[in-house]
Each structure stands twice: as C-alpha cells, then as structure tokens.
Amino acid sequence: xxxxxxxGRGMKKIKSDCPEVYDAITKLNDVVYNGKVLxxxxxxxIAIGIVTSKCDESATEKQMRSAMKExxxxxxxxxxxxxxVLLLSGMPSFTKGMxxxxxxxx
Amino acid sequence: xxxxxxxGRGMKKIKSDCPEVYDAITKLNDVVYNGKVLxxxxxxxIAIGIVTSKCDESATEKQMRSAMKExxxxxxxxxxxxxxVLLLSGMPSFTKGMxxxxxxxx
Amino acid sequence: xxxxxxxGRGMKKIKSDCPEVYDAITKLNDVVYNGKVLxxxxxxxIAIGIVTSKCDESATEKQMRSAMKExxxxxxxxxxxxxxVLLLSGMPSFTKGMxxxxxxxx
Amino acid sequence: xxxxxxxGRGMKKIKSDCPEVYDAITKLNDVVYNGKVLxxxxxxxIAIGIVTSKCDESATEKQMRSAMKExxxxxxxxxxxxxxVLLLSGMPSFTKGMxxxxxxxx
Amino acid sequence: xxxxxxxGRGMKKIKSDCPEVYDAITKLNDVVYNGKVLxxxxxxxIAIGIVTSKCDESATEKQMRSAMKExxxxxxxxxxxxxxVLLLSGMPSFTKGMxxxxxxxx
Amino acid sequence: xxxxxxxGRGMKKIKSDCPEVYDAITKLNDVVYNGKVLxxxxxxxIAIGIVTSKCDESATEKQMRSAMKExxxxxxxxxxxxxxVLLLSGMPSFTKGMxxxxxxxx
Numbered sequence: 001x002x003x004x005x006x007x008g009r010g011m012k013k014i015k016s017d018c019p020e021v022y023d024a025i026t027k028l029n030d031v032v033y034n035g036k037v038l039x040x041x042x043x044x045x046i047a048i049g050i051v052t053s054k055c056d057e058s059a060t061e062k063q064m065r066s067a068m069k070e071x072x073x074x075x076x077x078x079x080x081x082x083x084x085v086l087l088l089s090g091m092p093s094f095t096k097g098m099x100x101x102x103x104x105x106x
Numbered sequence: 107x108x109x110x111x112x113x114g115r116g117m118k119k120i121k122s123d124c125p126e127v128y129d130a131i132t133k134l135n136d137v138v139y140n141g142k143v144l145x146x147x148x149x150x151x152i153a154i155g156i157v158t159s160k161c162d163e164s165a166t167e168k169q170m171r172s173a174m175k176e177x178x179x180x181x182x183x184x185x186x187x188x189x190x191v192l193l194l195s196g197m198p199s200f201t202k203g204m205x206x207x208x209x210x211x212x
Numbered sequence: 213x214x215x216x217x218x219x220g221r222g223m224k225k226i227k228s229d230c231p232e233v234y235d236a237i238t239k240l241n242d243v244v245y246n247g248k249v250l251x252x253x254x255x256x257x258i259a260i261g262i263v264t265s266k267c268d269e270s271a272t273e274k275q276m277r278s279a280m281k282e283x284x285x286x287x288x289x290x291x292x293x294x295x296x297v298l299l300l301s302g303m304p305s306f307t308k309g310m311x312x313x314x315x316x317x318x
Numbered sequence: 319x320x321x322x323x324x325x326g327r328g329m330k331k332i333k334s335d336c337p338e339v340y341d342a343i344t345k346l347n348d349v350v351y352n353g354k355v356l357x358x359x360x361x362x363x364i365a366i367g368i369v370t371s372k373c374d375e376s377a378t379e380k381q382m383r384s385a386m387k388e389x390x391x392x393x394x395x396x397x398x399x400x401x402x403v404l405l406l407s408g409m410p411s412f413t414k415g416m417x418x419x420x421x422x423x424x
Numbered sequence: 425x426x427x428x429x430x431x432g433r434g435m436k437k438i439k440s441d442c443p444e445v446y447d448a449i450t451k452l453n454d455v456v457y458n459g460k461v462l463x464x465x466x467x468x469x470i471a472i473g474i475v476t477s478k479c480d481e482s483a484t485e486k487q488m489r490s491a492m493k494e495x496x497x498x499x500x501x502x503x504x505x506x507x508x509v510l511l512l513s514g515m516p517s518f519t520k521g522m523x524x525x526x527x528x529x530x
Numbered sequence: 531x532x533x534x535x536x537x538g539r540g541m542k543k544i545k546s547d548c549p550e551v552y553d554a555i556t557k558l559n560d561v562v563y564n565g566k567v568l569x570x571x572x573x574x575x576i577a578i579g580i581v582t583s584k585c586d587e588s589a590t591e592k593q594m595r596s597a598m599k600e601x602x603x604x605x606x607x608x609x610x611x612x613x614x615v616l617l618l619s620g621m622p623s624f625t626k627g628m629x630x631x632x633x634x635x636x
Contacts, residue, residue, distance in 0.1 A: 008519055008523065009522075009523050009526055010518070010519035010520070010521070010522030010523035010525075010526060011519060011522070013522055013525075013526050014522055017503065018503060018507075018566070020561050021507060021510070021561050021562075023557075023561075024554070024557045024558040024560075024561040024562075025510070025515070025558070027553075027554045027557055027558075028192075028193060028554040028555070028557075028558055029193065030554075031189070031550050031551050031553075031554040032189040032190060032192060032193040032551075032554075033189075033190075035185075035186030035189055036182045036185065036186060036548070037180065037182045037183050037186055038151070038183055038186035038187070042148055042151065043186065043187075043189070043190050045144070045148065045152060046151060046152050046155040046187055046190045047155075047190050047193075047194060049152040049153075049155055049156050050155050050156055050159045050190065050191065050194045050195060051194060051516055053156045053159065053160070054159070054479060054516070055372060055373075055374045055377075055479075056479045056516050056520075058520065059479075059516035059519075059520070074143070076142045076143045077143050077144055079141075079142065079335065079336060080141030080142060080143055080144035080149065081144070081149075081152055083137070083138040083139075083141055083149070083336075083339060084138060084139075084149050084152045084153050084156065085156065086134075086138060086302075086339070086343070087134060087135065087138040087153075087302060087303055088153060088156045088157060088302045088303060088304060089156060089301065089302045090298075090299060090300045090301040090302040090305075091299055091300055091343070092300060092369055092372070092374050092377035093302075094328070095326055095328040095329060095377075096328070096374075096376065096377070097328070098327075098328030098329070098331055098332055099326065099327050099328035101328075101331075102327055102328060102331050114307055114311065115310075115311050115314055116306070116307040116308070116309070116310030116311035116313075116314060117307060117310070119310055119313075119314050120310055123291065124291060124295075124354070126349050127295060127298070127349050127350075129345075129349075130342070130345045130346040130348075130349040130350075131298070131303070131346070133341075133342045133345060133346075134342040134343070134345075134346055135303075136342075137338050137339050137341075137342040138339075138342075142336070157304055160267060160304070161267075161584060161585075161586045161589075162267045162304050162308075164308065165267075165304035165307075165308070185547065185548060189548075189551060192514075192551075192555070193514060193515055194514045194515060194516060195513065195514045196510075196511060196512045196513040196514040196517075197511055197512055197555070198512060198581055198584070198586050198589035199514075200540070201538055201540040201541060201589075202540070202586075202588065202589070203540070204539075204540030204541070204543055204544055205538065205539050205540035207540075207543075208539055208540060208543050220625055220629065221628075221629050221632055222624070222625040222626070222627070222628030222629035222631075222632060223625060223628070225628055225631075225632050226628055229609065230460070230609060230613075232455050233455050233456075233613060233616070235451075235455075236448070236451045236452040236454075236455040236456075237452070237616070237621070239447075239448045239451060239452075240404075240405060240448040240449070240451075240452055241405065242448075243401070243444050243445050243447075243448040244401040244402060244404060244405040244445075244448075245401075245402075247397075247398030247401055248394045248397065248398060248442070249392070249394045249395050249398055250363070250395055250398035250399070254360055254363065255398065255399075255401070255402050257356070257360065257364060258363060258364050258367040258399055258402045259367075259402050259405075259406060261364040261365075261367055261368050262367050262368055262371045262402065262403065262406045262407060263406060263622055265368045265371065265372070266371070266585060266622070267585075268585045268622050268626075270626065271585075271622035271625075271626070286355070288354045288355045289355050289356055291353075291354065292353030292354060292355055292356035292361065293356070293361075293364055295349070295350040295351075295353055295361070296350060296351075296361050296364045296365050296368065297368065298346075298350060299346060299347065299350040299365075300365060300368045300369060300377075301368060373478060373479075373480045373483075397441065397442060401442075401445060404445075404449070404620075405620060405621055406620045406621055406622060407619065407620045408616075408617060408618045408619045408620040408623075409449070409617055409618060410475055410478070410480050410483035410618060411620075412434070413432055413434040413435060413483075414434070414480075414482065414483070415434070416433075416434030416435070416437055416438055417432065417433050417434035419434075419437075420433055420434060420437050452616075452617060453617065455613070456613040456614060456616060456617040457613075457614075459609075459610030459613055460606045460609065460610060461604070461606045461607050461610055462575070462607055462610035462611070466572055466575065467610065467611075467613070467614050469568070469572065469576060470575060470576050470579040470611055470614045471579075471614050471617075471618060473576040473577075473579055473580050474579050474580055474583045474614065474615065474618045474619060475618060477580045477583065477584070478583070498567065500566045500567045501567050501568055503565075503566065504565030504566060504567055504568035504573065505568070505573075505576055507561070507562040507563075507565055507573070508562060508563075508573050508576045508577050508580065509580065510558075510562060511558060511559065511562040511577075512577055512580045512581060512589075513580060
C-alpha cells in the first residue's frame, strides 16, 4: 500500500498516538502484500473486489486510486473486477463501484 | 463456473421451475467471467476473496473447490487471497477461510 | 411472528432470565407487524428478503417455514422474493435461499 | 426498474463500454421483476427492505424514489417496510431509512 | 441514549407519525441499556464497536459523540475499542473509525 | 486471546506454512488487546458484540467460550452484550447469540 492509501488521516493519528498499533499494521500490511505466489497487482485487484462488495465508498475509492497510481491498473481491469462483484454481491455494489470508477477517470 | 458450482441443488430447482431466471443467470455468468482484460483465473481468485470476506461458508467452499478443480488454483494461491481478506475483513473471515481450505486439501 | 419462530431456544432463555427484554421484544414485534397499510403477509415476504440477503441460514429457514405455516405463503411466492435477492445481493445469497426452500418443500 | 434508477451514472458507462454486461443486466432485471405470482409493487417493497438493511444510503434513496415515482408507493407503505427493517436489522438501518424517506418527502 | 442520538431527524418523524413504534423503541432502548451487570458506559463502548464494524459512518459518529458527551468517554477509550475493530473487522472499518474520531476531537 | 481461540485449526496451518503471517497476527493480537485504558475483559465483551452482530456462528462461539474460560465472563455479562446487539443489529443476530450462549452454558 502506498502513501496515499496508507497515510490517510486516520493513520496519521494512529502513528502519533499509538505507535505500537501503527507498527503492527505496517508489519501486517507488508506480510499480506508479499504473498508466496500471487503478485501485488493481483492482490490489489482482489482488494478492490472485497471493498466494493462491502459498499464502502471511501475505501473503494482509495483502493481504486492507489491501484491505478501505484501499479498502473487500468479502468478496464477494474471493470473486470466489478463484473465479479455484480455476480456475487448484486447490482447496488456494482453500480456504486462503476460510479466511483467513473468519477476517478473522468 | 463449472458444473460443480453452477449446478448446486438450488440451481437445479431454478432450471426446472423458472427457466427464464436460469437463462438470465447463465448469460450473466458467461458475461461476468469473460472480462475484457483479466483472465478467468484471476477473476476466480477475486471471487474467493469476496465470498470469504462475507463469512459465507458454503459459498467459500464451493468457490475454492471449483477454482482448484477447474483451473488448477493451488492452496498457496488461495492463501495469498486470504492474506488480503485478513487485512481488509479481519481475523474471523481469515481463520474461517484457512479452516475451509485445510478441510479441502487434507 | 408465530410460536415456531418466536419461541426458538434463545427466546425461551430470554423469557425466563430477562422478562423485561422479552416484553420489549414482544411489544416491538407486535408493533412492527401491525403496519398502517401493508398487511402481515407482505411484511413477512419482506422479512424473507432481508434475512436471505444476509446469508443467515437459520433465520432464513425460520422465516420461510413460519411464512408458509402461518400465512400460507407458497414456494412460488418465496421464489419471487428470491429473484429480488438475486438482483440486489448476488448469486450466493440467492442459491442459498433456493437450497433452503428446496429442503423445506421436499 | 425505471430510467431514474436504471440509468444512473454507473450504468451509462457500462452501456457504452461493456454492452454485453449491460444486456445481461437488462435481461436479469426483466426476469427478476416479472415474477410468477408477486406483482412488481410488492417486489419493489422487498427491494427497499433489502437495501435499507444494508445501510446503503444511495441505493436506498434510489429505490425509494423510484418506487414512489413509478408505482405510487406511499410514505406510509415505505414506513411499514422500515418497521420490518427495524426488527430484523436494528436501529441504525431503521433511522437511516426514516431520515432518507423524510428527505425525499419533505 | 440521550437526546442527541435518540431524537435524530428520522426519530422525530416516527414520534409524530407512528407513536406506537416510537413507544416500542423507547421501551426497547431502556431495557437494552439497563443490563443486569454491565454498566451503561461499557454497553456504549460495545455499541461503538458494533456500528464501526458495519462501516456505518453516520451511526458511528452519533454513537461516538453521544458516548463522549453523555458519559465522558475519552478518545483513548474509543481508540481501544477501535483496536478490537481492527482485529475483527479489518483495516477499512478501523481507519474509518479513526478518521471519524479525529474529526470529532479536533 | 488464549490458546483455544488462537490455535484453531486454521491458525495451525498458518503457523507452519506462513510463519511470517503468523508472527504479524500474533503481534497485532498483542497490540490490540493491550489497550491504553480499557482492560482486556471489556475488550473481549466488545469482541463478542462485534462477531455476534455479524451472524458469524463459529466466531461467536469461540469468543464466548474464550471469554468465559480465560476471563471468567459470566452468562449475564454476555446477555448484556447481546442486548446491545439486539438494538443495533436486530433480532436474528440476537436470538442466534442467545442460542449459542445457551448451548455453551447448558
């Protein structure tokens, strides 16, 4: 996870107030995104699928932006993720994801 | 989606009782899993991430089994998906996913 | 809500241990299912849609059984509810609902 | 589903970029809302119950507006739906639904 | 629950339009927050944990504000609640909770 | 978290296959449950509230058992947690929690 996502406002407060929580999150984040076999980009696509399925708007926007900026993930790739969201989590999650994507790329 | 997943008990009933719903699902399923850029295997990994995040045991088991059987997805690949689940959806989803995976591979 | 649903095991314990909670739930239940304009049967169909969307198996089964027994709701009516679940909450909720329905009616 | 709901911003993008996904959704939507026994209005009330239970504000507003505009669903009918949401999904979903309804009708 | 939380806009409408629903909610609220053994403050901390886990922004803000105002709950106490949210519901719920807390206390 | 919860089957596999993930989880777990101001027992009650709200049966049972065994949490204390679940997450989560508790204590 890059700065834009990781150092959101909530995280800055954690870093100063609870440095031990911040360290544990940093360690977990590193371990999660250094999988044995899947590369980081595929894991980011999975992350987009998960947060979009939860209808969490701000997390979805953050994950999409960071995936595009850090890893060059394209809108077409994100749309293919959202297809899976449509089948498994239904229309409201899907259209919300498409709208967020549209707002980012326009 | 292959037979094992697609023709679960619920779907057989739909096919006989509401063939037009069955047709619409089949069409949607085909369209979802024929993305523009991402291949089917990556979409299946995304699917595993989404259903595991929902703590839906039977759907998680089905998606894992079908991914391994149809596409040769390995336990290590699924574990890398579950790492993302751990970070984004927390311990209970993650340990449930690991336990289901363990029951499948043992 | 009829006895079968309302007097599940959890509720019996509440009735004996925390009668004031039991009374508050009974009052709420009465008020909820005595709407101004919608009849009880339509509200039960809405209830089935909500619990099936949550992938909550035991609650889904209870609501379906009680709707069929108390109010003569038919499998076809429940299937029409599940169609909405399919569109708004995705395939896993829908197939789970269809499977539970199949187990009840067979 | 009428234009207002169906042709939200996300859907326009889907129609131009992924017409095959758009077609599959249109087909699914038609099939879902042409049930065997329940009429469209009851299915819309079920839809309102489901999206309100998910705490999805934008989807809840869309479903309520479209139900009122297309089908003449009244605020009292929606309030009776929200009663079921209160019992099955708790206070936060219920008060959010009441607030959205209030903003629409005022 | 104090006025600020309880008399949100949605609740005012309920009080005037459906007084019997309002009464049932008031009764339930009283019974819930007068537990046998746990004091009100601990129950409020539990409430913050639950609504933050659901990624429900407005409910989270309401619960935090009311806990701080009514019961003198401190930001450090809320942060300790959010630690549990981090472990059990993942990063997006946690960072959202931290951001809401930051906006309240600044 | 004590052995019973922490060393569930899924976790054993993680310890042997992905020791770096296991270490990160252990560190996170320690940091989460060593809050600045709230004691461990209150955090465990919050944990029970969160997992019960998610309708996650196995996680709910684990959290309840571990709270009772490790920390001497009583059934009455858990019932007071479940009261909050009733208000904020609705009847199905509440009755499921009561039933799981009943099965543990009987």
